[in-house]
């Protein structure tokens with residue numbers, strides 16, 4: 001068979017991830033050529049500042065600030081620059097010029113993926129994005145391809161390495177949130193603006209991507225109900241430990257239903273990102289540092305668990321290179337990856353449709369009968385109590401204030417919200433200290 005001519009690869013971005021992509025393309029060139037069936041020739045690396053200091057593995061002669069012309073002279077374009085623009089415009093330009101594209105840009109895919117998927121489909125080229133969710137962990141391909149014959153019911157996991165690192169450091173070393181975020185930035189885990197991590201936008205983008213793939217429906221980041229970790233205090237972390245839990249930022253996408261105005265059940269998907277208490281014995285509780293873990297439940301497959309490094313240059317570059325090999329093989333051998341599957345067109349259900357357990361912490365007057373009053377409010381709203389823990393006034397800073405920690409059974413979010421409002425209105429309740437969801441029990 002005649003040797004296949006080299007495939008030209010352009011890399012957009014040479015930061016934490018891009019540098020490691022260039023390293024692998026350069027140092028593994030011979031193995032990659034054998035796996036693909038053609039050499040991969042790196043033809044350029046687009047950056048903002050071509051004079052900035054770079055890792056020596058990057059050949060400075062390949063650096064360019066002219067990304068627009070670079071994408072038109074490549075067979076495969078790897079986008080690891082991040083942000084919505086110019087990334088979107090460059091990917092569309094690359095696709096229009098006939099290149100297959102690989103991107104790690106979850107923010108862009110969760111905002112406007114369908115535009116890119118449609119353009120790639122029309123041009124007959126591939127768009128792959130394994131690195132966009134959970135770093136090195138193969139999760140996009142299993143959900144997009146391996147489980148395409150099954151019916152997924154739930155996806156639940158830790159999909160943001162930075163917040164997992166931060167919560168871990170707060171719990172294990174007593175670091176405050178800002179200190180821990182600085183460490184995560186220095187280690188290359190955080191987004192260019194770490195607000196995306198700590199406010200849950202990054203996890204919400206990943207949840208939207210996974211939900212779209214798992215449920216064959218379109219879910220954008222705007223459909224995801226989102227809470228970050230910035231409102232969590234050292235006291236929350238301490239109480240989590242005291243009650244046998246670990247605090248984690250979770251992304252959850254699941255099938256559910258709500259009643260419509262006529263009383264009929266409407267099936268849909270509910271997607272949310274929020275901090276949650278995870279029982280210390282649950283596998284998610286032992287996910288430390290910037291590692292991620294994702295559980296997928298499917299009707300025939302049962303429960304599957306995916307675990308590994310969720311952030312950082314090298315792990316993410318591994319996922320990017322896997323995609324580069326796949327799309328390059330298609331160019332050498334023929335064939336094409338999957339197109340967007342959205343036949344199901346399920347409605348996205350509101351956050352209030354979620355059902356879970358809760359832990360409610362209260363400061364109350366230290367006198368008899370208080371618990372009975374609080375319990376009566378819960379019962380009136382049909383929220384049942386699983387456990388109550390009471391710390392007497394002698395263990396709280398104020399002499400006449402006791403602390404109640406109430407764990408509920410599974411309840412709908414709308415019922416819990418109205419219950420907490422009613423509890424806050426009781427004379428004997430000084431303060432609702434926190435309301436946290438409990439997942440994974």
Ligand SMILES: NC(=O)C1=CN([C@@H]2O[C@H](COP(=O)(O)OP(=O)(O)OC[C@H]3O[C@@H](n4cnc5c(N)ncnc54)[C@H](OP(=O)(O)O)[C@@H]3O)[C@@H](O)[C@H]2O)C=CC1
Pocket residue numbers: 012013014015016017018046047048049050052065067079080081082083085086104105106107131132135188189190191192310311312313316
């Ligand atoms: N870091 C991680 O752990 C992970 C990151 N990702 C995703 O990968 C992508 C890249 O992340 P990361 O490497 O951390 O980001 P960095 O901020 O470290 O790197 C961004 C790179 O893109 C270049 N760049 C940015 N804007 C432009 C532009 N307008 N024109 C040309 N070049 C540009 C920068 O150039 P210059 O160097 O000149 O400033 C820089 O080299 C993001 O989408 C991120 O969400 C995905 C999974 C994990």
Ligand SMILES: N[C@@H](CC=O)C(=O)O
Pocket residue numbers: 132133134135159160161162163189190191197202310311312
């Ligand atoms: N900032 C992200 C990087 C990987 O996606 C994270 O912390 O998970």
